[in-house]
Amino acid sequence: MRIEAVDLFYLAMPEITDEGDSSQDALLVRVAAGGHVGFGECEAAPLPSIAAFVCPKSHGACHNVGDPVLGAMLDGPDDIARIARRITWESMDLLQAAHTWSGVEMALWDLLGRAQGAPAWSLLGIPRSGRRTPYASALFGPTPQETLVVGRAQRAEGFRAVKFGWGPIGRGSVADDVAQLHAAREGIGEDAILLVDAGQIFGEDVEAAAARLPALEAVHATWFEEPFAGHAYEAYAALARHCRGVRLAGGEASHNAHMARHLMAFGGVGFVQIDCGRIGGIGPARRVAELAAGRGVTYVNHTFTSSLALSASLQPFADAADGALCEYPVQLKPLARAFTANRILRDADGMLAAPDCPGLGIDIDWDAVRRYLVETEITVEGRVLYRTPKV
């Protein structure tokens, strides 16, 4: 098949807030080849990502993302890898390229799977998609009592694993955080998995982060996520040396497989969290999953938007042991729920799995796309390089 068209749809909520909630807008990708279509989603700022798809060439190592995709052959996973290598080389100096390509790459796996009647995970060579234990992501409440209530509510929703993050953690005293951590544990009960996300609050301050470790160990937290800036490998490694039961987690910002490898090799994390909408898609995410397995590091998806992104993010570790953790966004904005025609839901046992359907198994609700579509146009020297496609 020859790739005939790639369409980018910029969707947004009518109002975007300063919440750390990336489901407020979306860049949906549709690829067409050989009478089939495939869909993907960039976890990225839509306008610069569109610009990276259509921009005029700057030089031999600063090409746009569109040219190597449009017209390329797509008959198997090797073709996706080949286009990826070309983009790595020819878009070396275009920083935004990785985010743009991520959504396109997903769409190619989806299209290929639909054309061959096979789930994307089976195209990756995975014989069977395992069941994941979804964890609910919640924010710490402003007070320990409110955190406790949040924890109880997530358990009532049937979650056996809950992540608390951001909010007051690291902003007040150690005693304040100790109280929050104990409230979180009390809220979810002794038998649930407790995950803690510091949202990079400690920058590179190992001592401040280490002061929270005794409480994290006392409440049996499974992981301590992003205590530091994403690139602060040395701080991660220093803190990892203090950890007994709790392990460090990070990696969501990785925009190539190297970054994730470095966080494991130099940062000593026990969990590596990959967003397929940023790392360059499903292919490099799969390589990270394999690397992690070889190192005794646990691979987990990072997903904070639609079921399309969630399906893509579940593919690379579909062969993980049954019951392994996965992130499951529970507080999406209406946009991110609406634009997929079907959604990935927990089964009767509260477990989650990548769809056992061709491709990524997610269809698009075009009425919803139309409702949230952001009309956009980019012209250079009078030539329209991008205009929102007709839906």
Added chain:
Amino acid sequence: MRIEAVDLFYLAMPEITDEGDSSQDALLVRVAAGGHVGFGECEAAPLPSIAAFVCPKSHGACHNVGDPVLGAMLDGPDDIARIARRITWESMDLLQAAHTWSGVEMALWDLLGRAQGAPAWSLLGIPRSGRRTPYASALFGPTPQETLVVGRAQRAEGFRAVKFGWGPIGRGSVADDVAQLHAAREGIGEDAILLVDAGQIFGEDVEAAAARLPALEAVHATWFEEPFAGHAYEAYAALARHCRGVRLAGGEASHNAHMARHLMAFGGVGFVQIDCGRIGGIGPARRVAELAAGRGVTYVNHTFTSSLALSASLQPFADAADGALCEYPVQLKPLARAFTANRILRDADGMLAAPDCPGLGIDIDWDAVRRYLVETEITVEGRVLYRTPKV
């Protein structure tokens, strides 16, 4: 002073080729505050960089670059650092932000220097700008004989240091490369500094790169640049263990100070090459120069475009020892020569220094800007977010 305006000018040659020559287009930045102006240049794809300056917010950690700059106070270097911190945090998920901000940051130093009648290097606390030994960057010829001729020509131009790169290196046999390296040495003579740039050709193949080391040692090459992909720290470290006289060089793609630190800490390079138009401007480049000094690593600029970018790139290591190496682009496209009204040239001794003038010391030729200007417009929901400014 309050920052009143930031204007972005996209310039391009009428035809862009696939050469690895990034002087074929430019994104010029003009900042205005308190009756003064300042200029900077992004080493980046212009259209996605403009989009990253104006794009609508996606969420709390995915803001555009423009909002924290426009209207901000600018009375000293601390203000630049404050805006940089805000962008690091609020544009965390906007990959292209670092490239856009790099040019804006330079322009803020320029403006501040002009307003205070002080060179940017003196605002960095550097008492005196030293003289650099500029090296000429050339390509290996298709044959050793042609390489020899190129080397002689650069010596005839008065260069005491010459870098040969790309072309056939790593693409044929070890014997082919040995012949090229000896021709390069013969061309420039025994007394000149020889630098070799492999242009990432060996990927992560340490053995292939190591096979070239004996010849590099034999011809007394000072550095072996980018043998591997920029993120292949492990390969760098493995090769560094084989080096005797020659040292590894890299770092031009760093889009934050962390990446440069990692290449030193985990890659074992002896030279760290920083482009101020990518790393986030002069501030983070200065931090890398200080880190490098503390580690016994030699800081060198990476510059392949105008005198404006060259001036910015000379500031962070203006206090290096007299005679230290600097990159000096010698084969610029007409655009990159034309749009600055003055240029940084070698002195009578063939040496180079950052201008001893307020700010970056480079003025703009607005007639040339007009000649190369690329008319661009970005509209979102009928609102013009960007239109090429009137010159």
